[in-house]
Amino acid sequence: MVRGRVSGVVVALVGFGLFAASPAFGSSLSYAPGPVSDLSTSCSGQNAEVEQAADQAAGNVYEVWMGCRGIAFARSTDGGATFEQPISLPGTVGSNYNAWDPAVTAGPDGTVYAVFMRTKASQWYPVVDASFDHGRTFTQSTELIPPDPKNWGDRPFIAAGANGAVYVTWDYGPDRGTVTELCAANGSCGFATGQLNVVMQRSADHGRSFGAMTYVSPGFPASGGDSAPMVVEPSGRIDVLYQGYEITDTTTYSMNPGYSYFTSSTDGGATWSAPVRLGPDSGTMSLDEWWIDGDIAMDSAGNLYAVWDTQGANDDVGWLSYSTDRGAHWSAPVQVPPDRQNVPHVMEVAGGGPGIAYVSFMSGADPRGYADYLRTFSITRGFLSAPLQVSPEFGDTAVWPGDTFGISTLSPGRVVLSWGSATASSKGKSDIFAGAVGVQLH
Numbered sequence: 359m360v361r362g363r364v365s366g367v368v369v370a371l372v373g374f375g376l377f378a379a380s381p382a383f384g385s386s387l388s389y390a391p392g393p394v395s396d397l398s399t400s401c402s403g404q405n406a407e408v409e410q411a412a413d414q415a416a417g418n419v420y421e422v423w424m425g426c427r428g429i430a431f432a433r434s435t436d437g438g439a440t441f442e443q444p445i446s447l448p449g450t451v452g453s454n455y456n457a458w459d460p461a462v463t464a465g466p467d468g469t470v471y472a473v474f475m476r477t478k479a480s481q482w483y484p485v486v487d488a489s490f491d492h493g494r495t496f497t498q499s500t501e502l503i504p505p506d507p508k509n510w511g512d513r514p515f516i517a518a519g520a521n522g523a524v525y526v527t528w529d530y531g532p533d534r535g536t537v538t539e540l541c542a543a544n545g546s547c548g549f550a551t552g553q554l555n556v557v558m559q560r561s562a563d564h565g566r567s568f569g570a571m572t573y574v575s576p577g578f579p580a581s582g583g584d585s586a587p588m589v590v591e592p593s594g595r596i597d598v599l600y601q602g603y604e605i606t607d608t609t610t611y612s613m614n615p616g617y618s619y620f621t622s623s624t625d626g627g628a629t630w631s632a633p634v635r636l637g638p639d640s641g642t643m644s645l646d647e648w649w650i651d652g653d654i655a656m657d658s659a660g661n662l663y664a665v666w667d668t669q670g671a672n673d674d675v676g677w678l679s680y681s682t683d684r685g686a687h688w689s690a691p692v693q694v695p696p697d698r699q700n701v702p703h704v705m706e707v708a709g710g711g712p713g714i715a716y717v718s719f720m721s722g723a724d725p726r727g728y729a730d731y732l733r734t735f736s737i738t739r740g741f742l743s744a745p746l747q748v749s750p751e752f753g754d755t756a757v758w759p760g761d762t763f764g765i766s767t768l769s770p771g772r773v774v775l776s777w778g779s780a781t782a783s784s785k786g787k788s789d790i791f792a793g794a795v796g797v798q799l800h
Contacts, residue, residue, distance in 0.1 A: 387734055387742040390796030394750055395441050396783070397776075397790040401426045404757075404788045406778040410764025413464040413492070419774050420493055421764060422460040422472050423790050427451045429460045429474045430790075433493040438774035438794035447472055447487050448499050457485075461762075465518030468492055471565055473516040473526055476501075482511035484528050488565045502526065502559055502568050510534040510552065512584070513650060519590040524561040525627060527586040527598060530571065531555060532579050536611045544756050545648035545702075549584075549603075551611040556583040556600045558627040572627050574598055575619075580605050582613055589656045596623045597685060599654035599664050601643055602633065615642035618652050618666045620685050636679050637691040641668030649704045649761040657709035658770070660684065661737060665694065665705035665717060676703035676719050680737055694733060696745065699723040701755075706763050711770040713737040716797070718748070718765040718775055727752035728759055730777040734797060748793060753779025757788050764792070771797050 398405040405425030412419050419434040421441070428450030434441045450457045460474040470489040475482060481504060488498040504511065510531035517525045531537060537552030556574040561567060575583025582603035589597050603616035619633035643651050643666070652666040662685055667676040675698050677691040694717050695703050704720040715735045722728045729752055731745040753759055757780035764776035776792035 386739065386800050388798045388800070389743070389746050390798065391746070391748065392439055392794045392796070394791050394793040397421060397432050397441055397444060397792060398423070398425050398430065399784070399789060403427070405430070405790045406758055406760030406788050407459060407762055408760060408764050408776045408778055408790050409461045409762055410766050410774065410776050411462045411464045412766035412768045412774060413468060414768060416468060416492055417768065418464070418492055419766060419768065419792070420462050420464060420470055421776055421790065421792060422447070422462045422474070423760070423778065424458055424460065425790065428455065429457050429472070431462070431472060431493065431496070437768055437772060438792060441792065447474065448496050449485070450474065459513045461514055461516050463516045463518050465524070466520055469518065469564055471516050471518055471524055472496070473514045475511060475514060475528070480508045482509060482534070484511070484514040484526055486516065486524065486526060486565045486568070498565060500565055500568065504530065504571070506532040508534050510537045515587045517588050517590045517596070519594055522562060522564040523594070523626070524565045525558060525588065525590065525596060526568065527556055527558050527574060527588055529554060529584040530557045540646040542646070542648045545758055546761055548644070548646045548648050549613070550645055551613065553580045553611055554584050554603065555579060555581045556586040560627050574621060574630055575600055575602055576633065577605070580608060580611055582616065585650050585652060587653050589654055591656065591660070594626070596627055597654060597656070597662060598622065599652050601651055603645070613645060615644055617642060618664060620664065620688070622685055634685065634688065636664055636666070636688050637677055640677055640691045641670055641675060644669040649702050651705070653706045655707040655709040655715060657712060657714055659712035661709070661713060663707050663709060663715040664688070665707045667703045667705055672700050673698040674700055674703050676705045678707070678715070678717055678735060680715070682737065692740070695719050695721055695723065695731070697723045704761070704763060706765045708765045708767045708773065710767050714799070716765060716767060716773045718763060720759065720763050720777055722755045724752065727755050728779050729753070730763060730775060732773065732775060732795060742799070746795070748775050748795060749777060749779065749791065751779070751781035751783060753781050754786060757786070759788055768794070773797055
């Protein structure tokens with residue numbers, strides 16, 4: 359989905375902790391929220407679209423977002439308790455550089471990779487920056503320039519495997535002129551028509567160079583696919599969840615509402631399994647849905663979790679489904695947010711210990727505004743608690759908070775979350791906030 363543009367760092371701690379946890383169901387779980395950091399407090403412009411990654415071996419947390427005059431990056435070396443002063447990623451600051459939709463990952467060897475979209479001349483494409491000193495500096499930058507001179511491109515995701523392998527999925531269309539948008543006054547944009555596809559490019563040399571595109575969503579050049587987060591298994595298998603709309607007219611590229619699909623690759627992204635549709639009876643994604651819909655995670659035992667939200671005539675419902683057989687079959691969807699109000703429920707998920715997933719959702723269902731929430735799910739016992747409100751303040755729903763939010767499992771008992779919001783403490787400006795939550799299973 360096409361993103362809005364934001365601009366504008368010193369880090370300050372908000373002077374209060376996270377909200378106290380709701381009582382756990384059957385006292386099977388307790389939360390220990392920590393303080394919240396405002397990562398973008400000194401930025402003069404808007405800040406939004408945060409993504410997060412954790413390096414469990416080093417204990418570091420990494421955040422990227424649109425703001426601080428370009429694409430900002432900040433790291434924590436104490437498990438998300440505090441964050442260092444953000445930096446701007448190379449080449450993203452300046453009036454001639456239009457950059458959006460960042461994402462970040464940490465490789466098994468500690469290399470940090472950040473990806474974002476940019477425009478140059480008539481092309482839209484991802485750029486991958488790499489840091490070989492755990493996020494202190496970014497010394498390598500690689501452009502994934504497409505073959506078509508006036509292409510459309512959007513929302514990349516990035517993941518890293520063993521031996522220097524790096525994978526980027528992104529939304530791609532050969533002809534930008536086919537894409538028409540449906541935009542929200544307080545959000546970004548969805549699509550009415552267009553050559554939409556999910557493609558992948560792979561690097562085998564720590565992001566120095568990338569191979570040609572392969573097609574994740576079947577039906578190129580107009581598959582109707584977009585937004586494809588992924589996880590890389592220890593075996594090297596790549597698991598992807600993408601949003602797929604049905605192209606109903608190959609001349610106008612009009613579309614029907616979409617579903618979430620799972621696919622995987624065992625050969626480095628060269629070929630992909632037949633897509634499996636999740637939640638066939640739980641609604642569809644509307645064309646004017648302006649946020650990034652869907653996320654995928656894996657727990658320490660190899661179970662997969664997928665989250666997404668669907669829109670009906672007068673409601674929006676956030677869902678979770680899991681697979682215990684590596685994506686061959688998926689459970690019936692379970693509802694995550696307790697409400698079904700007709701507001702965005704932006705869903706994110708991170709895997710925990712065996713059979714455990716941490717689910718975050720950003721919602722404006724409360725009349726006081728946007729808030730970020732956390733729930734813990736067990737494959738054997740279901741949800742172990744009511745939603746915990748992680749954000750201590752509510753955000754103004756008239757101000758775009760971004761289409762993505764961050765969640766990572768730093769250790770089995772420590773989850774770090776990040777979000778954007780225009781709050782009272784940020785004086786109505788959208789800022790990026792982050793905080794860690796201790797999770798104790800009983």
